[in-house]
Amino acid sequence: MRQKTNWVVTILLIIGSITILFPLYITIVNAFKTPQETAKSILALPQNFSFDNFTRAIEMTNFYQAFGNSFYITLFTVILTVLTNAMVAYAIARNMHRRAYRFLFYYLVSAMFIPFPIIMLPIVKQMSSLGLTNPTGLIILYVVYGLSFNVFLYVGYIKAIPKELEEAAIVDGCSRWGVFWRIIFPLLTPMNATVGILTTLWAWNDFLLPLVLLSERSHQTLPLVQYVFQSQFSVNYNLAFASYILALLPMILVYLFLQKWIISGVMKGAIK
Structure with missing residues (x-):
């Protein structure tokens, strides 16, 4: 019909x-x-x-240095996010029957509803006092801020993994740490890919957090260096548009080739 x-x-x-x-x-x-x-x-x-606009945009923005900064920050953010967030989510998912872990889960999820501008100034002041107004501090904040949403995805996915697999591994002499790395973590590959891709898109394209945190020009990321095209009275739109394309092209390619992992992973984490 x-x-x-x-x-x-x-x-x-x-x-x-x-x-x-x-x-x-x-x-x-x-x-x-x-x-x-x-x-x-x-x-x-x-x-x-x-292609003259692209050549001039590369020179004016010091493109390769900014690209290197963005790549460094994004790479280590993704690695640390996947490793640490998966462990936190596993601990919560397997202990949801305990009040403390259940409270921790809802506490982390509730953090998703807090706008960043509300806590922006206290965070910047605290990071400045610790001497972390640099890419390392930025990576730490990305890992922490991504914890809420990532735990939400991971917990839903881990709950669908049978506990019998872990019990069998423990009977065979595997430690709890070994159970996670040898049994659970490999099974989390689809969700790890989803979290990794979403974190990559966020860390690469983010503008506000690097703007308020990074204090040195040599540490600026690609979104930040777009300021160079804006003067007090005008904007060189042709060079700016060329620079925008250069900055966005890597992430567009990432999303086009890996979008099926994003959609399927989010659905699995939300439904399961």
């Missing part, structure tokens, strides 16, 4: 797609234009596609 088309949903999807694709089109098209061509029309295609 032929299904009827839901025109309301279809129209909403079309509007949503246009809302997303239209700014992306403007960014890409104007990244290859001269300021004169942009002044005439921001919608028209460039007369001659030129």
